[in-house]
Amino acid sequence: MNLALNINDLGRVTEADRAHVWHHLSQHKAYETVDPRIFVEGKGIRLWDAKGKEYIDAVSGAVWTVNVGYGRESIANAVRDQLIKMNYFAGAAGTVPGALFAEALIDKMPGMTRVYYSNSGSEANEKVYKMVRQISQRRHKGKKNKILFRERDYHGTTIATLATSGQPQRAAQYGPFPDGFVMVPHCLEYRKQWDVENYGERAADAIEEVILREGPDSVGCLVLEPVTAGGGVIVPPEGYWPCVQEICRKYDILLHIDEVVCGLGRTGTWFGYQHYGVKPDFVTMAKGVASGYAAISCTVTTEEVFAMFKDDAADPMSYFRDISTFGGCTAGPVAALENMRIIEDEKLLDNTTRMGERCLGNLRALMEKHAVIGDVRGKGLFLGAELVADRKTKEPLDEKRVQAVVANCLAQGVIIGATNRSIEGLNNTLCLAPALIATESDIDAITAAIDAALTAVVG
Numbered sequence: 001m002n003l004a005l006n007i008n009d010l011g012r013v014t015e016a017d018r019a020h021v022w023h024h025l026s027q028h029k030a031y032e033t034v035d036p037r038i039f040v041e042g043k044g045i046r047l048w049d050a051k052g053k054e055y056i057d058a059v060s061g062a063v064w065t066v067n068v069g070y071g072r073e074s075i076a077n078a079v080r081d082q083l084i085k086m087n088y089f090a091g092a093a094g095t096v097p098g099a100l101f102a103e104a105l106i107d108k109m110p111g112m113t114r115v116y117y118s119n120s121g122s123e124a125n126e127k128v129y130k131m132v133r134q135i136s137q138r139r140h141k142g143k144k145n146k147i148l149f150r151e152r153d154y155h156g157t158t159i160a161t162l163a164t165s166g167q168p169q170r171a172a173q174y175g176p177f178p179d180g181f182v183m184v185p186h187c188l189e190y191r192k193q194w195d196v197e198n199y200g201e202r203a204a205d206a207i208e209e210v211i212l213r214e215g216p217d218s219v220g221c222l223v224l225e226p227v228t229a230g231g232g233v234i235v236p237p238e239g240y241w242p243c244v245q246e247i248c249r250k251y252d253i254l255l256h257i258d259e260v261v262c263g264l265g266r267t268g269t270w271f272g273y274q275h276y277g278v279k280p281d282f283v284t285m286a287k288g289v290a291s292g293y294a295a296i297s298c299t300v301t302t303e304e305v306f307a308m309f310k311d312d313a314a315d316p317m318s319y320f321r322d323i324s325t326f327g328g329c330t331a332g333p334v335a336a337l338e339n340m341r342i343i344e345d346e347k348l349l350d351n352t353t354r355m356g357e358r359c360l361g362n363l364r365a366l367m368e369k370h371a372v373i374g375d376v377r378g379k380g381l382f383l384g385a386e387l388v389a390d391r392k393t394k395e396p397l398d399e400k401r402v403q404a405v406v407a408n409c410l411a412q413g414v415i416i417g418a419t420n421r422s423i424e425g426l427n428n429t430l431c432l433a434p435a436l437i438a439t440e441s442d443i444d445a446i447t448a449a450i451d452a453a454l455t456a457v458v459g
């Protein structure tokens with residue numbers, strides 16, 4: 001077999017893909033009659049597929065990852081040079097980019113001091129769960145081992161992280177799950193669960209109610225997304241985060257913020273939690289850390305937490321007995337360093353805030369025209385539009401029609417996303433997360449495509 005890469009022979013590539021690749025999140029029956037979509041090139045915010053069709057990518061690689069855009073030669077060059085010099089050594093030792101990226105990252109995260117490297121968001125989150133369990137065993141005689149998670153949030157695809165899925169359809173077929181993970185209510189005011197003025201405080205109080213029900217001495221940690229992503233782009237209501245912080249302090253519960261989506265600029269600050277003045281004990285991140293140019297995830301914590309893993313050097317088990325083989329790859333941190341330099345030098349946080357406001361304004365204007373848009377929400381370049389069959393009753397638009405809107409945009413050459421098969425009956429939010437380099441004309445082209453798609457699909 002000829003293994004030489006002949007990227008011009010795209011027919012062969014398509015057939016090889018159809019015959020052998022098992023795509024993520026895909027029902028493959030359709031590929032017996034339709035070609036799988038294969039992307040061959042990207043530049044900035046644009047992509048080209050194997051048939052030569054051009055797209056604006058309004059979701060940064062489908063899952064909010066390519067924050068600095070496609071085709072960044074400076075990242076590719078930094079990775080290349082580093083791989084030739086020193087590609088790998090297990091994380092028990094240090095590497096030059098590993099040390100330098102940890103220092104640069106901590107500089108953006110006042111209050112945090114330690115970075116633990118691994119490869120995916122799921123893995124970074126599971127490291128926290130393991131740390132919490134170890135703290136429970138060593139400090140609390142096995143108490144405080146429960147981890148609370150929130151309805152509609154998502155933290156990963158492994159069995160343990162799926163045990164903290166607030167999106168039932170994702171977990172539905174993969175039980176049984178391990179014990180000790182308990183759900184708290186979501187905080188989406190549009191889908192209110194309490195008729196009160198101060199919704200943020202009420203939604204936070206609901207967490208306290210769960211803690212009291214479970215027993216505060218059984219709860220070790222609370223994991224939350226700063227802005228919920230795949231669960232419907234949920235920006236927490238005013239007053240929510242300060243209350244959450246207070247509750248965690250009151251009951252000595254560690255606060256873990258999952259920044260896998262919001263991390264590294266997506267919402268216009270380096271991290272989503274930095275909008276809310278929160279002081280977390282753990283922060284995890286992955287996708288945008290190196291914009292998909294290399295695999296990297298980080299579990300970041302405070303000196304106080306770190307100290308608990310080194311204070312009894314005489315005990316051979318008194319350390320974090322964990323490894324992630326590819327956490328020792330140097331490509332991740334070297335790509336992440338260059339990714340961070342780009343965000344800083346090109347002032348992409350400011351651009352994200354400005355373009356996010358423009359996009360939100362455009363979506364609000366579309367609400368005037370399309371009654372099917374029940375709510376628009378977002379922070380920075382992370383936005384959602386919830387589609388409803390009836391604005392008064394807020395009955396969600398059927399998932400098939402939501403997907404038809406996405407498909408119509410795709411046919412127009414604009415890739416948008418939508419929540420899908422995550423929360424039965426509520427998979428009705430269009431999602432936008434273009435690269436942080438998006439321009440005004442990119443934003444306007446994206447919302448114009450949504451306008452046309454809504455007219456075509458809904459009328």
Ligand SMILES: Cc1ncc(COP(=O)(O)O)c(C=O)c1O
Pocket residue numbers: 063119120121122123125154155156157225229230258259260261286287
């Ligand atoms: C908030 C959040 N946490 C964790 C993950 C899991 O990350 P990964 O797919 O890299 O394991 C995701 C993935 O979409 C996510 O959205």
